[in-house]
Amino acid sequence: MAEAVGFSSMDELVEATVPKPIKRGPMSLPGKFHEGLTESQMIDHMKYLAAKNKIAKSYIGMGYYNTIVPPVILRNIMENPGWYTQYTPYQAEIAQGRLESLLNYQTMVAELTGLPMSNASLLDEGTAAAEAMGMCLNIGSRKRPKFLIASNCHPQTIDVCVTRADGLGMTASIVDPDKFEFSKDVCGVLVQYPATDGSITDYASLVSSAHANGVKVVVATDLLALTCLKPPGEIGADMAVGSAQRFGVPLGYGGPHAAFLATSQEYKRMMPGRIIGVSVDANGKPALRMALQTREQHIRRDKATSNICTAQALLANMSAMYAVYHGPEGLKAIADRVHGLATVFSEGVKKLGYQVGSDPFFDTVKVSASNASSLAETAAKEGINLRVLDANTVTVAFDETITLEDVDNLFKVFAKGKQVNFTAESLAPYAGSSLPKEMVRESAYLTHPIFNSYHSEHELLRYLHRIQAKDLSLVHSMIPLGSCTMKLNATVEMMPVTFPEFANIHPFAPLDQTGGYQEMFKNLGDFLCEITGFDSVSLQPNAGAAGEYTGLMVIRAYQKAKGEGHRNVCIIPVSAHGTNPASAAMCGMKIVSIGTDANGNVDIAELKQAAEANKDKLSALMVTYPSTHGVYEDGIDDICDIIHKNGGQVYMDGANMNAQVGLTSPGFIGADVCHLNLHKTFCIPHGGGGPGMGPIGVKKHLTPFLPSHPVVSTGGIPPSSEKAQPLGTISAAPWGSALILPISYTYIAMMGSEGLTSASKLAILNANYMAKRLEDHYRILFRGKNGTCAHEFIVDLRAFKATANIEPEDVAKRLIDYGFHAPTMSWPVHGTLMIEPTESESKAELDRFCDAMISIREEIRAIENGTCNAADNVLKGAPHSASMVLSDKWNKPYSRKLAAYPATWVESSKFWPSTGRVDNVYGDRNLVCTLINGDAAPAEERVATA
Template sequence: MERARRLANRALLRRLLAAAGSTTSPAPSRGISTLAPAAAGGKQRPRARGAHQYAQGRQVSASALQPSDTFPRRHNSATPAEQAAMASACGFNTVDALIDATVPSAIRAPTMHFAGKFDEGFTESQMIDHMQRLASMNKAYKSFIGMGYYNTHVPAVILRNLMENPAWYTQYTPYQAEIAQGRLESLLNYQTMIADLTGLPMSNASLLDEATAAAEAMAMCNGIVRGKKKTFLIASNCHPQTIDVCQTRADGFDIKVVVADAKDFDYSSGDVCGVLVQYPGTEGEVLDYAEFVKDAHAHGVKVVMATDLLALTSLRPPGEIGADIAVGSAQRFGVPMGYGGPHAAFLATSQEYKRLMPGRIIGVSVDSTGKPALRMAMQTREQHIRRDKATSNICTAQALLANMAAMYAVYHGPAGLKAIADRVHGLAGTFAHGLKKLGTVTVQDLPYFDTVKVTCPDARAIAKEAVKNEMNLRVVDANTASFTAESLASEVSSSIPSSLARESPYLTHPIFNMYHTEHELLRYLHKLQSKDLSLCHSMIPLGSCTMKLNATVEMMPVTYPNFANLHPFAPTDQAAGYHEMFDDLGDLLCKITGFDSFSLQPNAGAAGEYAGLMVIRAYHNSRGDHHRDVCIIPVSAHGTNPASAAMVGMKIVAVGTDSKGNINIEELRKAAEANKDNLAALMVTYPSTHGVYEEGIDEICRIIHDNGGQVYMDGANMNAQVGLTSPGFIGADVCHLNLHKTFCIPHGGGGPGMGPIGVKKHLAPFLPSHPVIPTGGFPLPEKTDPLGTIAAAPWGSALILPISYTYIAMMGSQGLTDASKIAILNANYMAKRLEKHYPVLFRGVNGTVAHEFIIDLRGFKATAGIEPEDVAKRLMDYGFHAPTMSWPVPGTLMIEPTESESKAELDRFCDALISIREEIAEIESGKADALNNVLKGAPHPPQLLMSDTWTKPYSREYAAFPAAWLRGAKFWPTTGRVDNVYGDRNLICTLQQASQVAEEAAAATA
């Protein structure tokens, strides 16, 4: 009887689970074609049999049992009713009719489907469970491997209030300085920290990683001598990944890299432009480079030092030794290892080389009232402005991580950092002393900071035993049986000789000496964030930059300890969760793009461009076509393309566009045929940066292939392709993806980002590898002939890949397709609303735009004396960040709403632009003064509005509150309009210099 009862209960349970089965499976996403019946007003789905609501006496529909935490309806903001209304406003009966009129039928791909668990998409709770499972598969052992990556503690106040705070990670690059003063101050802190610790007067506001920073320094050395000396020497004690990245980069610049012991460097050829040494070395040794530097300088050779910031609190800094350039990583200043990144790297030098410096530089200027204000200096060096002349990835930065490292220094101060350094050095010393007492091994006699080299007969066996005890050691050379280890023990006397000990002060500015308690740092962080506009406040409609929702569930895994605390060179079996994610993400990206293999190594969009072109170069070289070096680039391609082509040594042939903004196909055909014997590639952006789907893109690809070239498609606008078409379907051979654009990695105030590249099968063998842990594509091709190494870590900035992975996994194939459709719908809706007030510059053949569009402001210069900058600054008074300004067409604004903004927000932004157009009309009609008007006076910060005197011909109230919604919530610009020219003519990029400017300004206004 008991057994029968249990069987009956099980049967009943099975029936109940069958009736409610939809509660445990992902629900269909809300979008264009999969509407929930209540919202769509359509026919109900079939009811779940056996599910009754007895209390009300009616059955419960299956839809009522669907999970409530499905993700697409949270990401794709427009409701079905709003979608229908917006499509109607654009002149179409349905959204799909609008899409059919916009995306050329010749390139429409079949419906996109993912296999198995990813097709319908995880719910948010399922995704959390899935990522926790992957995290549990990783083993965050203690890693004593070193090589530029170190265990560090992220102070909780920085973790919670900066790294996990959308007010910091959803900011855009600070091109609009007046609404970015907070993070600009933090980045100025970072530059000051780097300058102080390296002993060099000028630093950038971060680069991608130490290895690429060293490669940039190599390019600087070559640029200083105007390319007349083509040899670069690298000391063999540099990190292996740094050596490989430099060798790969040198290939494109036709630089000869020679790796040797520094004491054996030979300058007799007269062809050496620079040298690179590691300080401390990769095996821990601290060498005195004073005489070495003097010798190099005597031969006209520049010296680059790769160094460690924590060590420089104890060691003589490179600037005092005489080095010309210092590079390195700020990772150990409170940024988790993250299996390789993202981390802020640095490059410091003298002002003599400021025009050759890579990266973004924060400088001090003055605003319209004469008060000090911060801005990005020397923006004319950016790739999208200098194009092929900008032979550096200077658009790349890691601002969010630079801010973390800067705050780490602010929190600890000079004394706190020195205490940490002393402890680290003391632990290493105790470890070395203990081994010497054992007497069974040989400990290296050279001075060290934190890494001890030990020679012993059974190093591999010791390393294996250490793994059993959850510790990773580095086996340097199996033949000599030695390993390095960074130890944890008690303090001992210093290994550093007095000749190498630092005596000069650092971090003396009050900023680094006043926020050492948590509540003070908390207040400082919030003070700065209050000065910055982010997605927390309003939409940021930047064309080609795609500032959209970075959902909290996507961000959560980034700070899981078992994702955050892995060393990138740990044994791969300790990163099983990461590698399952890599495999799945590579497969998903292949399905999305129509490619056969993906490399996850490039850690920025520009790095992806460079990597993709290097793959093409390697492919041609493998076929004996070394002469193929011509790259055709339309003027409508993404702005970074020409610089990337120059970096791989390609000759650029530009082709124009027609009156509608499309590539001039006949001009392109002539260029391809004229260069058919040497054609390497075409670089094309699709949809174009003019915001249209070009009808002839498939023909363009055929022309390039027929003339022996490969098609490189820039992935900047991939968010207008997903689910509708794909680069592989169109005919491209390689494409990089800006994961921070299409796939939701946040912008972080200018970084982080990732730029993986997808390739067709014939290019897969050439994907980048790594000298420490060999890599390749996902899936890995049978044959490999890698182009070299692109980034310092094997899988680039692996820690932020979970963001894109979770976004794709939760959206599912239908949710992603809907996202593309809604992005196109939103852009067309806004264009339709604005076309009566501003000319829309380019449209497709059926009168529609893609996911972004350009409005033309050029006529206002003649009619009202108004420039795009005036409109951009006035938008700040309305609480908005300006769209992309004067690019790709001077005198215009490029607007991209994305799919994650609601109709209400789109309307609010349109209302602001329409109101500004009315303000321009008042100038045109003579009602407002042509020189002294609300646009020329914008933005209007509180200190200006509340001053004792007001001489403007318009009211304070109208300056501050031009729209009704501002009464309820107002984001205030914190400074008047910043003088860009003054800032470049008087370049100031450290806190000490900034303080002098502030004192002078105060004296002038006293």
């Protein structure tokens, strides 16, 4: 392969590609990890770590609950590469399965919250509340910068909102909800329903007062409770946010979990996150797609609705299937049982002489107890975790895993050694509902047949596999997306995720119960510091875009501490990652955009001029390296020097770390902070659009400013010797989506220092090999000074518009007929495809994709020379579904065989798109984002009934 590119070896190619001034010395991971562990050694090591975590019965609540993950969902979604290796459904024709599941999720959320529209998931409840706060600001045209947060919201939600408000230039005030004052500068309020102490308040009058003063109301809520309680939409709330975690997703020490945001159609273009909508395909058949994509940050840049592009699609699919499996009656039965256990406990502790809260409750009972901490410590010794609300109050939150025997064990703890002369079972017949009639839900929910058809395991199994078969994933073929790095997610890396000792830990469990997690965090921190050249990392950001935001907020906090809070200018080259401008805008920064030269490199002269012109206000540069143009720029070290000389800090986007690991590093190059997309370089699977993790690495001077947490204190790994001055709280859980960190940890530990370096070299080799094979057929847009590219490259298709009326979308859809997902389309350069093969793919797979692209070029040439019809040809007609090809009518000027079987390998293993080309415009003009009740038609038709 190297010889085909023009070099005698892979090392010679790498030597010619990576600029000499930024080449690092050999990497050295600590101890036994330097050489790398075998797979069997890794499994033993993870079992050793798992054994250091102690699973307790957690009654902590605060938005996190133990749940029973139905095994049919655990095995067939969470542990199934056909679901967890899918890409975000930008190519709708080969994503109809997960689009259907996500539409189910949106419908579930919309109907349970009583609001007409939901997104397809957000990162966690705290950040969803912060997104809603930002919506309130935008609805008021940013003229009402104050936001009121009820003091009885979850503490992590409060802190995330306060941090986010600071960056947005808002004031978030924590107020007793009975004392809200709706002044003219208030844009919105946030209330918790049920509250963090378990109490339930009827907010109808509060909503009326708020609306009378032009104030929007956001309700943070619980989906299981809403099967019993009057939903937010019915009391007039403008938005509802929360987490779907307790719908069949493990605790996982804090994540990943699917959050939600529901609202009215009026605010659809202001909503963050992704929205799945109903449309039609080229044949007029119902089809699904991601709607309103023009809101996304790589399109709108600094004017985007949010920078949070990473949804939690895999977890949303699990929660949606949990609702499909149980149905409305099953969910209500679970809710009634949870509430019943809480009322039994309430009656029992009263008998033991305790006072309980006077407010109605659903699953969380507030108990007055002198020396609450002592009681909690006693409970912990018995393997029971209680929440200490204050010095004289504990709360006890119930979930579907709790039994009557567990309640009896609680009575023993609260009896403090005295005899308990009753049992939970004996109290059960006398424990009635605590919910007042006026707050009990009477409206129906989940009435669509999809939620009422698959309640046996056999039926759900078939449904899962039926819709899985509609989706192309890494189990079928390579997904060569530039800047997304869709690589192998090795089975051994995935195994620890479902170890109970990792999966069933509450995020606020006492630290002495989480020794395995803490050891893994420390080791992973050491790994990432060695890889990046930084002094400390924070594991809290739970998405790449959240990492960008965190990195800039660290810089902002550092500059404020130096008395330079006025620095607010962020320079962003057009070759930087597309999410960067939105992240800078969320931090209140003024963005100065600079261009690139003819070779795709940052225009250093323009950058220097911009830095010097703004030197008194310069806060940061956001730069991606190698650039999104797929080039290692020679002047990157000079670029860092220019920024530092003008008083700024360098933020490096970690999207392209796959070309850095072991060869160079952000810290060595001169960056001050960098986020790492663990779902890109470090093998966390994409999950159909999430989960991800976006830890940041920082230089020593920034370490004291890394985020902390109000419930479990965090900071840098390793910690700073200086006094901590944390920027605030970034995500709802202390260590973000901790459950998926074992994936990256095992990847690094098994690869070892040399293996990680080899991976980077192979990524470069594979990209250059493909570029060489394709250069005689397509123009390769940018290359480095020695004629090579980095780990990705851009194919220019712009000329074909004039010669054959062919757009990049036509090539992308035709690739589906060859069994491939398209590369990144029309980004970062309009009219192009950006290809990233990754190090995981074999030469045979690379050749197969190149053969497909070359064959498509010949199909374009046939249009150019007049052999094929310019308006009706295999590219314009692509993709070709089975129903199209097998139809009685075939009026195309090309054969069915050419349409469906354009290459020999397709004949032996055909992946059929389940729909023709989807009409994007129709879907946006006729926006439908929930299931509509139809007749008893097959599920495939019912999904799109509109």
